[in-house]
Amino acid sequence: MMSTVYPGSVRDAMEHWPTGIAVITTADQSGWWWGCTADSFAAVSMRPPLVSVCLDREHECRPVFAAADSFAVHVLREGQEDLANxxxxxxxxxxxxxxxxxxxxxxxxxxxxxxxxxRTTSVVPAGDHVMLLAEVVRVRTGPGDPLVYLQRHFRHLSRYDRFAA
Ligand SMILES: Cc1cc2nc3c(=O)[nH]c(=O)nc-3n(C[C@H](O)[C@H](O)[C@H](O)COP(=O)(O)O)c2cc1C
Structure with missing residues (x-):
């Protein structure tokens, strides 16, 4: 059964879901570099270590990422709004x-x-997006708090109180 929910209301609702900001990159067959800002990045599985990113079918970069064997995910830190933009x-x-x-x-x-x-393991059709499912082959973490995106604005966690777990 087709959902009768207005897509705009789902978009509005999801604005209340804080995310990090990632830039995904890859190279096409001619060696040209591609990059795209994405907040749909998510952890999927730990054994094996799988992550996902969803890309709009309309994006020029979508066929490149869908055809690529590999890509990288860069989680931006505070102050890297220029890279996100x-x-x-x-x-x-x-x-x-x-x-x-x-x-x-x-x-x-x-x-x-x-x-x-x-390393991409599957490309799953998902409505007007495609989901890239990929195995993580290398990880590197750096200093600094991640940049946060909420209600269409970049946010700095360091401006808010920290609470002990
Ligand atoms: C904060 C933010 C998050 C975004 N997240 C996504 C995303 O998860 N998936 C996506 O397809 N586009 C996302 N976009 C939009 C793309 O970054 C942008 O439309 C894309 O780079 C255009 O690519 P193209 O030139 O290949 O068409 C996001 C944009 C912003 C500003």
Whole structure:
């Protein structure tokens, strides 16, 4: 049965769900580098270590990521709003960014909160998106609090109180 829920109301509801911000990167068959800002990144499984990212079918980068064997996920830290905005634009490029080559020659951004190098295990159709499911092959964590996205704004956790667990 088709849902009768108005899609805009789901989008509005999800604005109340705080997320981190990731930039995913890959290289296409000609070696051209691609990047996209995504807050749909999620942990899926620990054994084996699987993560997912959902990409809009309309994005120019979607076929590239769907065809790639590997990609990297960069969890941004506070102060990296410029990187989030840069890779949320069509034709984003890597000009002036420090880039290393990672697993499978995927471009890696330096100096982020967390970096995960991933090998795609499946590409799952999911409505107007596709879900990339991938195994994590390398992880690196750096200093700093992650950048948070909530109600269409970037937030800094360090501005809020910390509570002991
Ligand atoms: C905070 C934020 C989070 C985003 N998260 C996603 C996401 O999870 N999936 C997605 O497909 N697009 C997401 N976008 C939109 C894309 O980053 C943007 O539309 C894309 O880079 C355009 O790519 P294209 O040039 O390949 O069409 C997000 C944008 C912002 C600002």
């Amino acid at each position: 840069r890779f949320a634009c069509r034709d984003a490029d890597f000009t002036d960014l420090a880039v290393e080559r990672g697993y499978d020659d995927v471009p890696l951004l330096c100096d982020v909160a967390v970096r995960l190098e991933c």
